[in-house]
Amino acid sequence: DEADKGTYPFYMLKEVDEQPNVMRKLAQTYLSEHGVPQIDDKLIKAMEAADRLYIVGAGTSYHAGLVGKRLFEKLAHIPTEVHVSSEFAYEQPMLSEKPFFIFLTQSGETADSREVLVNVNDAGYPSLTITNVQNSTLSREATYTLLLHAGPEIAVASTKAYTAQIALEAILAKALGEVTGQIVAQDFNIRQQLGLVATGMQAIVDEKDTLEKIANDYLMQSNRAFYIGRGIDHAVSLEAALKLKEISYVQAEGFASGELKHGTIALIEKDTPVIGFITQAKTAGLTRSNLQETMARGAKTLTIVREGLAIDGDDLILPDVDEMLMPLLSVVPAQLLAYYTSLNKGLDVDKPRNLAKSVTVE
Numbered sequence: 001d002e003a004d005k006g007t008y009p010f011y012m013l014k015e016v017d018e019q020p021n022v023m024r025k026l027a028q029t030y031l032s033e034h035g036v037p038q039i040d041d042k043l044i045k046a047m048e049a050a051d052r053l054y055i056v057g058a059g060t061s062y063h064a065g066l067v068g069k070r071l072f073e074k075l076a077h078i079p080t081e082v083h084v085s086s087e088f089a090y091e092q093p094m095l096s097e098k099p100f101f102i103f104l105t106q107s108g109e110t111a112d113s114r115e116v117l118v119n120v121n122d123a124g125y126p127s128l129t130i131t132n133v134q135n136s137t138l139s140r141e142a143t144y145t146l147l148l149h150a151g152p153e154i155a156v157a158s159t160k161a162y163t164a165q166i167a168l169e170a171i172l173a174k175a176l177g178e179v180t181g182q183i184v185a186q187d188f189n190i191r192q193q194l195g196l197v198a199t200g201m202q203a204i205v206d207e208k209d210t211l212e213k214i215a216n217d218y219l220m221q222s223n224r225a226f227y228i229g230r231g232i233d234h235a236v237s238l239e240a241a242l243k244l245k246e247i248s249y250v251q252a253e254g255f256a257s258g259e260l261k262h263g264t265i266a267l268i269e270k271d272t273p274v275i276g277f278i279t280q281a282k283t284a285g286l287t288r289s290n291l292q293e294t295m296a297r298g299a300k301t302l303t304i305v306r307e308g309l310a311i312d313g314d315d316l317i318l319p320d321v322d323e324m325l326m327p328l329l330s331v332v333p334a335q336l337l338a339y340y341t342s343l344n345k346g347l348d349v350d351k352p353r354n355l356a357k358s359v360t361v362e
């Protein structure tokens, strides 16, 4: 039974472990043997006709949208905005002439996101829902649907839905970019890359002991922590911080590493944990110096670095995949750090206080 915990103490750990298979499943479902995206032509045509994409979501799905923006802009060269659904619903930004809406929602039932879709439908704009639940409300009501095929996600803290959303956004961006003649999209060997991602994820989830030790030595003692990074690493830092907040109740902040010095660095004191994501060549040196700045103020820093950018003394080394897909790997240690912090505090990892798996009130 897919929804059975088996020998796992909590669903969250099972779902983290399932991620390599979810990557393979998405590649099988949406790519031909030769890596050609197999996406409904009508959907691609509707996206091609748009002058701007609007990604809408809540919580972790919103964070997957922040990564998706980079993928659509890089691979398909189409301007993309990302919005929190509860904000968009009541203060709609000025829209472009031909908007196309992408709803990211694991459950397909989030009321805030549905409220936006109702307005989008009233206005007659085309839309796509990317969801894990077939026949869910948002999947029924949008013009198009793509399924995440991640299997049931039971733990309140979303893990495999986030990585599935990003992988599917990458496939879609590749499909759209190919149709519109973008060389980067044509050159992007997504089938091979998703294979590398699956293997890389497996290597990370096989390092559970290391991650548990870091959680114990490093995060258990503190009720505050920072994840920092630039660009796509910043997007992941928001999700990493959310995981820690949700299940271990550590007050964690994801921050653009260059912005830290403009105020927030005042919060750094002796032994404040600051974790830096370094997966993008262009900004690696900058994030390293931002980490130094926090260290000089007493922070206990930790680096999560892509192998090709690693230097002596780095803490966690991630296998290399295309930089655009690094979020699929960098988020995994953060999921596990949150898991072990929660577990070793004796908390209910799967059912954190005050939270629900899907929020059907606005």
Ligand code: G6P
Pocket (backbone or CB within 6 Å): 058, 059, 060, 061, 104, 105, 106, 107, 108, 109, 110, 113, 156, 157, 158, 355, 356, 357, 358, 359
């Ligand atoms: C709730 C859950 C989050 C989730 C968010 C959006 O707040 O606790 O984990 O990210 O809803 O859910 P959705 O199903 O729309 O992705």
